[in-house]
Amino acid sequence: MALSTHWDDVYGRSAVTDVSWFQRDPACSLKMVNVAGLEPSDAIVDVGGGASVLVDRLLDAGHRDVTVLDLAAEALAVTRSRLGSRAGDVQWIIGDLLAWQPRRRYQLWHDRAVFHFLTDADDRDRYRAVLRQALAPGGHVVIGTFAADGPTACSGLPTARYDPSELAEQFPDLRLIRATREEHHTPNGRIQPFTWLLLINDAPPTQTDPHR
Ligand SMILES: C[S@@+](CC[C@H](N)C(=O)[O-])C[C@H]1O[C@@H](n2cnc3c(N)ncnc32)[C@H](O)[C@@H]1O
Secondary structure (H helix, E strand, O other): OOOHHHHHHHHHHHOOOOOOOOOOHHHHHHHHHHOOOOOOOOOOOEEOOOOOOOOHHHHHOOOOEEEEEEEOOOHHHHHHHHHHHHHHHEEEEEOOHOOOOOOOOOOEEEOOOOHHHHHOOHHHHHHHHHHHHHHEEEEEEEEEEEEEEOOOOOOOEEEEOOOOOHHHOOOOOOOEEOOOOOOOOOEOEEEEEEEEEEOOOOOOOOOOOOOO
């Protein structure tokens, strides 16, 4: 089954408020975004954003350049409909993150619960290659994955688990700024520990970088 079909089925089967990763308040994400200290005009991309309310909160906070990418059209349709007329203020990309060719750079890359599905080393390499293309010099990455004692599967797919140093090692080109642990409470009352990192791209802009 194609990955997009898998995720569209997942979102088609239950209300977005019932999926295990649902959260009413994306508190860890917003805390890390605050530490990154963005300007309202800075470009933000939420990869695998699905039906998350993070985009709503970012718009509420005055961010004017937000992109949400996900391969599940079903999930993005829910988010767009929830946002109503504000959906027009957001850039939407339906597609596979690992095949994405970003046409611009972002000051913030946000990923909650996507990287941990990449249990194949080649897929993680591809993720890092896309991230390298998308992230502006001086840009930040906020990433949340299952913690070392987190679940080994989600939505019928196996997941990798990381403690903060293991997750930071996955991004050797980036400098770690902050790490935290979150105990996510699923809608049916289970606890899923997450590892969260805030990283920065210290690499200086290059002469050939058209986006610097
Ligand atoms: C566990 S959900 C998390 C959704 C959202 N980040 C949140 O916190 O509510 C994982 C999301 O990643 C998306 N996804 C998984 N693999 C992807 C890929 N290769 N490219 C784009 N999106 C992907 C799924 O469709 C799903 O919306």
